[in-house]
Amino acid sequence: MFISAPPICKLFVSWKFLYFRQIIRRMRLTFSSKEILMKQTVFIKDLRNLDQQEVTLHGWVVGKRSGGKIVFLLIRDGTGTCQCIVEAAQKELFDTASSLGQESSLSITGKIRLDSRAPGGAEMSVTGLQPIQVADNFPIARKSHGIDFLMTHRHLWLRSPRQTAILRIRHTLIRAVRRFFDDNGFTLIDTPILSPGAAEGAGTLFPVDYFGEEVYLAQTGQLYLESAAMALGKVYCFGPTFRAEKSKTRRHLTEFWMVEPEIAFAELPDLAEVAEAMLCALVDSVLKVHREDLAFLGRDVAALEKIKPPFPRITYTEAVELLHSPDVRARIEKELQADRERLQQWIGELDGAEKQRAVAKPGWPSDKLDQQLQDLRERIHELDIDIAHRTEHLSDAQRFEWGNDFGGDEETIISRHFDRPVVVTKYPRRVKAFYMKVAPDNPEVVLNMDVLAPEGYGEIVGGSQREDQLDVLLKRMAEEGMNTAPYEWYLDLRRYGSVPHGGFGLGIERTVSWICGLKHIRETIPFPRLMGRIYP
RNA sequence: UCCGGUGUAGCGCAGUGGUAGCGCAGGUGACUGUUAAUCACUUGGUCGUAGGUUCGAAUCCUACCACCGGAGCCA
Structure with a gap:
C-alpha cells in the first residue's frame, strides 16, 4: 500500500514519523517521560484519582491485620502505602493473604474505593493476589530497634x-x-x-x-x-x-x-x-x-x-568576643538551668511511673506504662549527658584563646546565637x-x-x-x-x-x-x- | 589515640548477692473495619568472653572483645 501510495502521502507519513520520533527524544532529554520504561502503570500515589476502577499494584507487604473474617494487608510500592482488604468469603484469597509475612512481594488486583477509614484515603477490595515471594521473619519489626542492629540491617532498614x-x-x-x-x-x-x-x-x-x-x-x-x-x-x-x-x-x-x-x-x-x-x-x-x-x-x-x-556575617575575632561575652554565658546558663529543671521533673515522673507499674495488673495498661518507662529512661539518659557536655563546653568557650581553631563546641555556641x-x-x-x-x-x-x-x-x-x-x-x-x-x-x-x-x-x-x-x-x-x- | 557509657530470648528492655523476667516478633486459637488492631494460651536464654571474690554472682573485682557517645580533626 505504501508503495502504491501517491508521493505526497509518503512524504506525510515520513514527516509524521520524524515528528513523533522527535517528541520521544525530547521527552527522554527532559526526563518528563513519566516511568516510561516500566511495565508498572499504576502507582499508589495516584490511587485517589482512580475511584471505582480495577487496578493492579506491585509491591511489598508492610503489615497485616486480621479481624476474624477480614484481612487488611498494608502494601507499599515506593510511592506510598495502600490498605488492601480481603474478606473470608473468598476462601483461597483469604488463606493466601493470611499466609503473607512482612515484606513479602506481590502483585495485587482489586477495585479502588475512597474510604475515610483507610490510611491514605483510598483502599482496595482485592479480587486477585499473586505472591511473588513469600517472606518469613523479616528482621525489622514495626517497633523500636537499637542502632547497631539497624546499621547491620541498613539494606532492609532503607525500606522504613x-x-x-x-x-x-x-x-x-x-x-x-x-x-x-x-x-x-x-x-x-x-x-x-x-x-x-x-x-x-x-x-x-x-x-x-x-x-x-x-x-x-x-x-x-x-x-x-x-x-x-x-x-x-x-x-x-x-x-x-x-x-x-x-x-x-x-x-x-x-x-x-x-x-x-x-x-x-x-x-x-x-x-x-x-x-x-x-x-x-x-x-x-x-x-x-x-x-x-x-x-x-x-x-x-x-x-x-x-x-x-x-x-x-561576623569575623572570627567577633565570634571569639561572642564566646567570651557575659550575654552568651547568661543565655546558656539559663538554658542549662531550664534543662536541669526539666531533668528533675522527668526523674520525678519516672519515679511515679515506676510505683504505678509495680502495682499494675498485667495487660494493656501496664504495657503502656512499660512504654512510658522506657521512653522516660531514654530521655533522662540523653538529657543528662547533654547537660554535662554543655556545661563543659561553656567553660571551654569562656577560656577560648584567639588564634585557635573552633571546635564543635564553639561552633555550636556561636550558631545557636x-x-x-x-x-x-x-x-x-x-x-x-x-x-x-x-x-x-x-x-x-x-x-x-x-x-x-x-x-x-x-x-x-x-x-x-x-x-x-x-x-x-x-x-x-x-x-x-x-x-x-x-x-x-x-x-x-x-x-x-x-x-x-x-x-x-x-x-x-x-x-x-x-x-x-x-x-x-x-x-x-x-x-x-x-x-x-x-x-x- | 584518649575519656565516658552499654552488653540479659530473634528484636527492644527491666532485674544492686539468694529459683531468669516483661513487651514485641514466631506458633496455636477467638473476633467482619483494623490503623504499631485486640484478647487467651504458647515456643524460646552458657545473662559478651575468660579469670577471681563468695556457702551462693546477671549483680562485686580484674583483663579482654564488641558496640554507642564525645574529644582531637574536619564538610
Whole structure:
C-alpha cells in the first residue's frame, strides 16, 4: 500500500514519523517521560484519582491485620502505602493473604474505593493476589530497634518510612544544588578521585595502591577546580570525598558528598553572597516539595522558613568576643538551668511511673506504662549527658584563646546565637590551609569563611578567596614546610593570567541532617561509611 | 589515640548477692473495619568472653572483645 501510495502521502507519513520520533527524544532529554520504561502503570500515589476502577499494584507487604473474617494487608510500592482488604468469603484469597509475612512481594488486583477509614484515603477490595515471594521473619519489626542492629540491617532498614522520607529529601536537595549552579552560569567539572600523594594533611587520606605507587582518595577537588575556573570562569564539581580521620561523632562520615563551586574574579564578599543564595534556594526547594516528609520526621518547619537573606556575617575575632561575652554565658546558663529543671521533673515522673507499674495488673495498661518507662529512661539518659557536655563546653568557650581553631563546641555556641546560618570570616592564618589568601589589611588572618548552620548543626560550608600572588603563595608554602615540586602545575595558575578567585565546599550530608533535623549524619546517606563500619 | 557509657530470648528492655523476667516478633486459637488492631494460651536464654571474690554472682573485682557517645580533626 505504501508503495502504491501517491508521493505526497509518503512524504506525510515520513514527516509524521520524524515528528513523533522527535517528541520521544525530547521527552527522554527532559526526563518528563513519566516511568516510561516500566511495565508498572499504576502507582499508589495516584490511587485517589482512580475511584471505582480495577487496578493492579506491585509491591511489598508492610503489615497485616486480621479481624476474624477480614484481612487488611498494608502494601507499599515506593510511592506510598495502600490498605488492601480481603474478606473470608473468598476462601483461597483469604488463606493466601493470611499466609503473607512482612515484606513479602506481590502483585495485587482489586477495585479502588475512597474510604475515610483507610490510611491514605483510598483502599482496595482485592479480587486477585499473586505472591511473588513469600517472606518469613523479616528482621525489622514495626517497633523500636537499637542502632547497631539497624546499621547491620541498613539494606532492609532503607525500606522504613522514615528512611525513605530522608532519601527523598536528599534527592531533592541534590537536584536543587545542581539546578542552582546550572541556572547561574556554572559549568560542571568532574575532578579526579585518585590524587597523587604529598597533598596537605596527608595523614587524613585513604591510601590506594596505584600500580605500585601510593596515591590517595580525593578529599577535595578544589585545586583542580581552580585551573578549570581559569578556563571557564564559573565552575563546580560534585562528587564523593574521602577522609580517613578517626572521628566518631554524629557529624562525621569517612565517605561523603560535597559540592564545590569555584569562581574567577570573585572576592570573599562575593563568595558569601553565593553561599547565601545557594542555601536559601536549597531550603526553599525542599520546603516546596517535602512538607509531608518533614512533618513525618518531626522537623520544626517554622525554623526552616526563617532561612532568608541576609545571613549574619561576623569575623572570627567577633565570634571569639561572642564566646567570651557575659550575654552568651547568661543565655546558656539559663538554658542549662531550664534543662536541669526539666531533668528533675522527668526523674520525678519516672519515679511515679515506676510505683504505678509495680502495682499494675498485667495487660494493656501496664504495657503502656512499660512504654512510658522506657521512653522516660531514654530521655533522662540523653538529657543528662547533654547537660554535662554543655556545661563543659561553656567553660571551654569562656577560656577560648584567639588564634585557635573552633571546635564543635564553639561552633555550636556561636550558631545557636542566630536563627539563620551565620557566615564567620577571617580566621587566623596559622590554623588554615596554605592556599587561602592572606588579608591585605591584616597578615595574621586569611580571607576565608565558614557557614555554620543554626540549631547547633555546625559547619556546613567552608571556603575562601585563594592566594593569587605567586610570591605570597610560595612564602606560605615554605612557612608550612611544603615541597613545591608536586604543585608546579598549581603554581602555573599564578604565572599565567592569575586573577582574584575563590570558592567553597558544601557538605551534602550535613545539610540534609540540618534540613531534616536529624540527630546523626548516618541516616542522611543510603550506605554510610563510618569509622569501624563498612558492612553492608 | 584518649575519656565516658552499654552488653540479659530473634528484636527492644527491666532485674544492686539468694529459683531468669516483661513487651514485641514466631506458633496455636477467638473476633467482619483494623490503623504499631485486640484478647487467651504458647515456643524460646552458657545473662559478651575468660579469670577471681563468695556457702551462693546477671549483680562485686580484674583483663579482654564488641558496640554507642564525645574529644582531637574536619564538610
